[in-house]
Amino acid sequence: xxxxxxxxxxxxxxxxxxxxxxxxxxxxxxxxxxxxxxxxxxxxxxxxxxxxxxxxxxxxxxxxxxxxxxxxxxxxxxxxxxxxxxxxxxxxxxxxxxxxxxxxxxxxxxxxx
Amino acid sequence: xxxxxxxxxxxxxxxxxxxxxxxxxxxxxxxxxxxxxxxxxxxxxxxxxxxxxxxxxxxxxxxxxxxxxxxxxxxxxxxxxxxxxxxxxxxxxxxxxxxxxxxxxxxxxxxxx
Numbered sequence: 001x002x003x004x005x006x007x008x009x010x011x012x013x014x015x016x017x018x019x020x021x022x023x024x025x026x027x028x029x030x031x032x033x034x035x036x037x038x039x040x041x042x043x044x045x046x047x048x049x050x051x052x053x054x055x056x057x058x059x060x061x062x063x064x065x066x067x068x069x070x071x072x073x074x075x076x077x078x079x080x081x082x083x084x085x086x087x088x089x090x091x092x093x094x095x096x097x098x099x100x101x102x103x104x105x106x107x108x109x110x111x112x113x
Numbered sequence: 114x115x116x117x118x119x120x121x122x123x124x125x126x127x128x129x130x131x132x133x134x135x136x137x138x139x140x141x142x143x144x145x146x147x148x149x150x151x152x153x154x155x156x157x158x159x160x161x162x163x164x165x166x167x168x169x170x171x172x173x174x175x176x177x178x179x180x181x182x183x184x185x186x187x188x189x190x191x192x193x194x195x196x197x198x199x200x201x202x203x204x205x206x207x208x209x210x211x212x213x214x215x216x217x218x219x220x221x222x223x224x225x226x
Contacts, residue, residue: 034214043117043203043217044156089156099144099207100169101215103156 008087012110019077019111023090023104028071030092030102035064035075037086038106044089047075077109085111115139117206117218125224131192134221138185138206145187146215147179150201159202162187163209191223199225 013019025033031052036044050057050064050073057064063076073090090104118137126132138145147159158171162181179189185206191198201222205215 036217041219043205043219045217046214049214091156099146099161099163100158100171101146102158103148105155 008106008108010108010110012112013080015082015111015113016079019075019080019084019109021075021077021088021090021107021109023073023075023107025071025073025090025092025104026102027092027094028068029094029096031095032093033064033066033073034091034093034101035062035073036089036091036103037084038089039086047088080109080111082111082113085109117204117216119202119204119218119221121221122219123222123224125226126194127226128194128196130194131190132194132223133188133190134202134204134223136187136189136204136206136218138187138204139216142206142208142216143185144207144209145181145185146205146207147187147189148203148205149173150203150220151199156203159189194225196225199223 034049035047037047038044048059048062048064050066055066061078065074087106087108089106091101093101120135144163146161148156150156160167160179161169165181176192181187201220203220205217207215
């Protein structure tokens, strides 16, 4: 199957600090990029998305940055809270010829209280 | 509105058997995608259905198949199970043409012995 990466990097931050999670994507033709959060025993939950014609999008406490030149995506979480502890996945979506999403390997975020 | 539901939540099978998993999308969602999640390979796209038609397929062997019914409910089938098929199988639904946000179900955890 298609996937990106085999290892799960880990980021540990102190409660209240800002977190930055990075992701490299593979297909320059991807139309749409999404960040998901997955807690233990649950399916991925949508956090924020960005279209390929944008370079920044802000949500509540989260910001996604897209750098198409180097095919890099980042998720910034402001004032990280213990409830933010989870695995975070970036995903790239192609809308041509149907709908297909390729997920990154994920990053595990630990928030220390 | 009820979320995406998947049945069963847990399943144990033996090698060589076949299995059918079910997914009920959010009401009004016509696109259903299936993913396999394992610790080693991460989240991998299996296929996407829209209006009872498979529009896109990931790189999985023909033992993996699916279908979608007129009420948008979807099933996936895995025949001749192998140990490596042990995984969390996730279903996600979305509203075609109203943003690309996918909503995931809790998954079916399959263990092949």
